[in-house]
Each structure stands twice: as structure tokens, then as C-alpha cells.
Amino acid sequence: MEKFFNPRSVAVIGASNSPFNLGATICNILKHIDFKGSVYAINRKGESIGDTPGFSSVLEVAEKIDLAVVIIAAKHVQDTIRECGEKGIKNIIIQSAGFAEGGPDGEALQKELDEASRHYGIRYMGPNCLGVLNTHSKFCCFFGIVPGMYDDVFEKTGSVSYIIQSGGVGALVIDSLQAEVSKINKVVSIGNKADIDEADLVDYFKDDNSSVIGMFLENVQCGRKLFEKAKEVDKPILVYKVGRTSEGAKAAMSHTAGMANNDAIFDSACRQAGMIRLNSISELYSLPKMFTSMPPLRGKRIAVFTNSGAFGGIAADFIISSGLEMASLSDETVNKLHKTGQLFNASNPIDVGPGLSKQAFIDIFDILLSSGEIDGLLPIPNVWQDVVIDSIVEIVKLCRAYKKPAAIYIPNAPERIISIKNDRQIPVFESPEEAVRALEVSHRYHNHLLKKELLAWQKYYRERAKEERTLYRNMNQSMSLRPQAL
Amino acid sequence: MEKFFNPRSVAVIGASNSPFNLGATICNILKHIDFKGSVYAINRKGESIGDTPGFSSVLEVAEKIDLAVVIIAAKHVQDTIRECGEKGIKNIIIQSAGFAEGGPDGEALQKELDEASRHYGIRYMGPNCLGVLNTHSKFCCFFGIVPGMYDDVFEKTGSVSYIIQSGGVGALVIDSLQAEVSKINKVVSIGNKADIDEADLVDYFKDDNSSVIGMFLENVQCGRKLFEKAKEVDKPILVYKVGRTSEGAKAAMSHTAGMANNDAIFDSACRQAGMIRLNSISELYSLPKMFTSMPPLRGKRIAVFTNSGAFGGIAADFIISSGLEMASLSDETVNKLHKTGQLFNASNPIDVGPGLSKQAFIDIFDILLSSGEIDGLLPIPNVWQDVVIDSIVEIVKLCRAYKKPAAIYIPNAPERIISIKNDRQIPVFESPEEAVRALEVSHRYHNHLLKKELLAWQKYYRERAKEERTLYRNMNQSMSLRPQAL
DSSP: OOOSSSSSSEEEEESSSSSSSSHHHHHHHHHHHTTTTEEEEEEETTOBTTOEEEEEEEEGOOOOOOOEOOOSOHHHHHHHHOOOOOOOOOOOEOOOOEEEEGGGHHHHHHHHHHHHHHHHHHHOOOOSSEEETTTTTEOOOOTTTTTTTTHHHHHHHSSSEEEEEOOOOOOOOHHHHHSSSOOEEEEEOOOSSSSHHHHHHHHHHSSSSSSSEEEEEESOOOHHHHHHHHOOOOOEEEEESSSSSSSHHHHHHHHHOOOOOOHHHHHHHHHHHTEEESSSHHHHHHSSSHHHSSSOOSSEEEEEEEEEEHHHHHHHHHHHTOEEEOOOHHHHHHHHHHHHOOOBBBBSSEEOSSSSEEEHHHHHHHHHSSSSSSSSEEOOOOOSHHHHHHHHHHHHHHHHTTTOOBOOEOSSSSHHHHHHHHHHHOOOOSSSSHHHHHHHHHHHHHHHHHHHHHHHHHHHHHHHHHHHHHHHHHHHHHHHHHHOOO | OOOHOOEEEEEETTTSSTTHHHHHHHHHHHHHTTTSSSSEEETTOOOOOEEEEEEEEEGOOOOSSEEEEEEOOHHHHHHHHHHHHHHTOEEEEEOOOOOOOGGGHHHHHHHHHHHHHHHOEEEESSSSOOOEETTTTTOOOOTTTTTTTOOHHHHHHSEEEEESSOHHHHHHHHHTTSSSOOOEEEEEEEETOOOHHHHEEEEEEESOOOEEEEEEEEEEHHHHHHHHHHTTTTTTTTEEEEEEEHHOOOOOOHHHOOOOOOHHHHHHHHHHHEEEESSSTTTHHHHHHHSSSOOOSSSEEEEESSSSTTHHHHHHHHHHHHHHHHOOOEEEEEEHHHSOOOOOEEESEEOOSOOOOHHHHHHHHHHHHSSSSEEEEEOOOOOOOHHHHHHHHHHHHHHHHHTTTTTEEOOOOHHHHHHHHHHHHHOOEEHHHHHHHHHHHHHHHHHHHHHHHHHHHHHHHHHHHHHHHHHHHHHHHHHHHHHHHH
């Protein structure tokens, strides 16, 4: 699997100098992002593309090739696969569309593909996919990327990896993450996933440098395999799956040729495997920051804190509806809070009014986080002065020190929030429901890990107990044997 | 009520040259936006603020004053009210905080306020509010606005009016609407609403130049009055109310001193009165455009249309979950669609693939809208080329011509969507769930109007029938009388 993400040599089959050629865009983007491996353009004429040397077949390339990216008409794909097999290429990304998603003819083509690849021991991604983007190794075989478009993605690398069945959703996630504090590690677009599927990738991401795994699925190839692999992973897995309704499932089927799955079963299996099912595709890029930049939410008691009164009530509604609790503050804590400045209200939600100094903000965070009366914070700072942004930066530090999380919602216009996120690189949310959802998901994942740990300990003790019993039985037996031997 | 929104002369009581004086910001903003009426600053020293003439009491102003805006310490407010009463001012906006929301002392002050205003026949807004912003008459008594901050708001006037109980939410709505195609008519921040409440304002907006009414409420002063007034209004009323949970209601109480209301009762009363209850504060600014820029959704059959396959399935899930239906297209329509270009899929959802021309887009819209097989559209155009934006502009025109609505969702990053909205002034949504919600709400409001009309006709016929019966009875009586008379 490693060769899909970190190839040392790549052949782009179908890259030529014809106008609008998509393969050429792959050669160009690899050049542009300064990919360190060797790249070969394969086309009928054997022509080079800029600095990328061209050949008419992979068989003509002298070097060993780790990975072939295939972007030619569907009907020619199987011949190409055979050539790759002869060359000894074991990893292929088939980007061409026109297979099982396109009806019976395509299905037949896909069958031939499977036979050819099985014959040569080839593992492949796709067809009908974009393949792989790896920010750390600066490798990307997504077609159609204009040099310059994703510069930031490769410069600001991160730890969130995505398995995405659709190019459109992949592009949306990559674009949207640019404003977020969580950055991208790897993105895989798996299309029809006739060979390599989401379960194989979950298994790969289990041990790599990813800290959060996001998935967009239109269908699940083999549910049992996915959930078994997911259970072994100790990283949050966030999954959006199309097909909650039969109409949605039908639409997804025509797009990437999957089977409709029973949604209720998928839902309960997710819960058992500790996978977090998402309600909205925006959660694919808004939620990871809760895991990458904040400690987990260990309990349910949340303190809400705002300089803009009405949002306290709004947030309290969402907190209670989500199953979390409004922390109840002791008189001691309330008194301490009152001493920090001119608070309008020191019981939860805490309404600090406008015009507080940065130190007053910090004092309030400190009182709450050290009180032992809360498990997490929902700060809602209306950013009307720079001092408020500075205070948000401090709260991120304090949360890490106290090992309690904050989901920060800035109640300003989306445009303003995005500019703050870009400028200051702080983990903030764009709506109260999104912030509460982040707390809920953090807590749920924490509980999943606890339960898993508990089960592991139970298993350990059961095994120890079994061992001891055996030992004891053996001892008894040898004790009872001894007299006879005497 | 008109004098609150279109005063010819205004006294700002508490506006002075002291540093950070909030009243002064009102004088300045009125100057900046070129308010046509006269403005007087009232302060102890009687000093002028820039060009705004100053007096030490309203009694010293020679001109008749339509409206007083009071922004002084709570304990001095009642004396000021008496002075206003002596001057003959009948409309007052009390911005000062420290009344019923602040505990027993404040409650006593509010009581005195009520007595004084009743004595002089004064109607007042607040206390603890911002008052009125009217884009058309260029009047605004919100304190704390920096000249330049809201220039666009007053230049690009609109038809959406808001009743908002919180300054913070008001600011969020005003800021967020700047990127929307629906613009602001009036905003009223009503705070504790000890006198004028939301029902009075709904009644006022019933007959003014508003086309949509948005409300943010922390509590309802008099439910029966509100719902009676709302029933008489033939404009969509969108309402977000805090307090779905008891914790939320408690928090709201401490903010603007309201009573907790039974949420389930509020919910069902909204439905009966045709008010649309919102799930998120962002709906306050995202939904109005569905009413101001699109015809109503008359039926449930929706066609989804995308150039980015996966979003078809995502949208179908939301459509079915919302109670709407995926339109079923006839073979004839599907064939026509296939002729327009290289479609990936011509059944609903329609997947057009990338690279379509503007004319092909228009042809597809036209085939769908003229088919008689759909009631509304959910176009999901991924904007990777300008031709796609140009096509969106065309769909807005076609929808108006065919009297069928489209809720357009652009599946690009929020930053990109906002810039498209700003540049092209088109009604687009930022998530599939938001677009489906807009269709759902449009249809629900349409049904409400139909039902209302039906009830009106039933009433009319019942009355006609009653009249006829009476007439007939009288005729019979006179007929039966006649022989006796003969």
C-alpha cells in the first residue's frame, strides 16, 4: 500500500500533448509541487510533456516503476494493465470512467480488469477515481489541478487523512480545509473501488502518521471487513455516508456503481465500531480540529461563556438537546468569577458583557478550568475588538494545560470568521450547533476509547485469571501426585 | 408606530462629548448616513456634538420632537421620561440597561417607568435595547456603530424586516445579510419589551413595505396577541425562539428578563398561525432570499441537477427526509435531456458531468421547468468555470418565467461561495441541507396561504349561504303571508 502514497517512480499512462489532455495536468502538477520521484509520460507517440520524458509503453522505461496512473479510454485499459503486469508494476490507479457505473458494457470491462490484475498480482485503485494526494511526500495524481491552485495544501501539511469516493466532495473538503487549523495529510479518491476499498485504506491509516480519518462513502463494499478494520483503529474515524433514504442510495448507485446498503444496520455497526457518523458533509472539514487541537471531552458538564448575552441561551438549548449538560457552578466559583470584572451574569451561561480586558478573560478561563466543576467550555466571543481574538489564543493554550477542551463559536458573519481563522490559525466554529456537535463527538469518541480500554483490561484479567487457574490446577495435581510417588 | 421608524425630529438623551459616550455615536451615525430629520443632543452641560446642537433638556428644544432615544443610567430614566412627557413626546426608545433583567431593584425601576409613560400616554421600546434601523428612511439609533461600518446596509436597501430581542444577534444578522441577495428593510431591537412587544411590531410590518419578517425571540410577552396578529399577516414570518429546553429558557430569562414559555405550545401555535419556526440562527439570514427572489414551491416534486455526481445522492437524502419528493421524469423528458449534451445520467438526480456550455445548461433548465413533471429545482452547480456562474444567472430568470422555484446550492468552499454571492448577487445556498430547507419552508408557507385562502372562501360561501337562506326564508314567509293577506 505504501507505494500508492510514496512512490519513487510513476508512469502517467495517457498523458500527452493533445489539447485538454488530463494526464498532462498530472505531470505538470507533480513538476510544480516538486515531487522527488521520477515521472514518465506514456502515450502513443512517446512524446515528452515539458520536462517529463515520454515513452510509447511502460515496457520501454528502463527504471523500475512503483506506480502507474491510468487515464485513457475505458476500452483500452485492460491492454494497458497487461503491459503494466509484464513490466512488473504492482500498483495501479485507474482514473478512467466508463466501467460498472455506466451500465452492462462497463460492467463487462470491469470484470476483464479484475481478471487481468489478478493474473499479474496487481492491486489497483478505482476505476473512476482521482487516486492519491499526499502532502508530506508531495505526491499528487489528481487530474485537472492547475499549478498554484493547491500550493497551500502542500506547504501547510497536517494530520487529517481522507477516504473519499467522489472527486467533487474531495475538492470541496480540500478547499474548505484551507481556512481550518487542521490540515491535510493524505486524500484518497477511490471511485468504484473494484479492488482496493475503504477497509483497506482504514487499515493503512491505522499505523501511518494520520491522527484523524475522514470518510465520504456512497456505498460500502464489504461492511464486515470495514467494521472489523475500524475496530482496530485508535484514531477518530468520521464518516459521511450517502443513502440514508432509498432515493439517496439509488442516486449514489448510478454515480459510483455501488450496492445499496441497509442504512439502519450501517448506523448501528458504526456505533459499535466507534466510527462517528456525520450529519452533514461540512462536518468532514469542521470537526477534525476538535481532535487535532483540543484535549478530549471527558465528562458532560459544559460551561458556556459569552460577551454577547443572547448566545448563552441559544447554546444552552443545543447543549441539552445533544445530551450534554450545563455545568452547575458552586457559589465559590460564581464569587470568584464576579471578582474578575463587571460580569452581567456569573452563573452558567456566563455573560461577561462587552469591554473586558485580556487578563479578565484569562482569569475567567482559569477559574472555570481549575474549578473541577466543568469538563469542557463553549466560549462564544463576539469579536468586536482585537483583544477578544488575543484572548481566544490564550484559551487554546489554557485548555491544553488543563486537559479540558473548548469548542469556540465566534458569533460574527461567516466572512469575518473565515478571515479570523485564516489570519490567526485558531480552532473556531461557525455556528453554535457546530460547536456543540464538536463537543458531543469528542465526548462520544472518548467514551468509545474508554470502553475499548476497559474491554481490553477485562480480557487481560480474564486471561490472567485463566492462567492462574491453570497454574493452580497444575500445582494441585502435582501436589496430589507427589504422595503417590512417595 | 410610524414615528419610531420615520421620525422627523429626534432627541438623543445622554449624548455628550465624554470619552466613549454611546449617545454620541448615535448622533454621529445619523450625520454619517445623512438622516434627513433634525437631531438634538441632550446632556447636562447642553453641549453640542459636532454639528448636532446640544441642549440640557428636551424642554429647551423649540421644535416638536417625534422621538426620544434615551441612553442614560437606569436610575435617571424615569425623570427623563417625565420631561419627555411634559414636552409632548409620545415615542421613546429606552436603550439603558439595568431594569427587570438585573433583579428586584431593576424591576422596581421598570415599574416606575411604566407608570410615568402611562401617565403621559407615551409608547416606548426597551429598556435594554438598540431600537430602530430603517434603511429606506436612513434612520438608525443603534449605539456603537462606527461610521462606514454599515454603509452598504443603507445603500443597498431591501424588503426583509427583523424583530430582534438581542443586539448581538441583530449585529450578526445585519453583517451576514451583506453577502446575501435579500437586503434589509428595517431592524428593531426590542430588549425587555416592557411596553412595545413583538406582536405590536408584527402588526406594524403587516402593512408596511416589508415582504419577509424575521424574528429572534428569547421569550414571548403575550402569546395569544402575537399569534392573533401573525394570523392576519400575509407575509412569511420566520421565527427563531430560544428556550427549546428549560436550560435555554433559563439563560434567556437572565438576559432580557422574560418569562419562560412552554416550548411545545409555542411550536404548535406557530404552525397554526403559519409562522415558520427556525432551527438555526443562520436561517434568519439564509432563508429570506427564497421568498424575495423565487416563486413559491407549489408542489413536492423536486428535480436535482448537478455537474458533480456525488451531490445528487447527498441532496436526495435531504429531500426525502424533509418530506419532499424526488420528481419522477418521463421517458420523453429523459430523452430530451439526453439530447442536450453529454449527460452522465438523465434520470433524477440528473448528472450532467463537467464541461457543459451555457446553452446546454439553459436547455436542461427549460426542459425540466416546462415538463409539467416537477414543482421545483435543486441545482448543484460546482463552479469551476465562469460559464457555470453565467448559467446560474439564467436559471434565476427562467424560474421566475415558469413560476417554479430553484434552491441553488454551490458545492464549493464557503469562502468561494461568499465571493460569488457578493459579486453576482444571486440567491445561492451554502449547504445541501440549507437548500432543501428553503424548498421545504417555501412549500409549507405556500400551503399555509392556500389553506388560509380556502378558509376565507369557505367563510364567504357560508355567509352567502346564510344570506340566501335568510332571503329564502323571508321569501317563503312573505309567500305564505300573502294568501292570508289576500
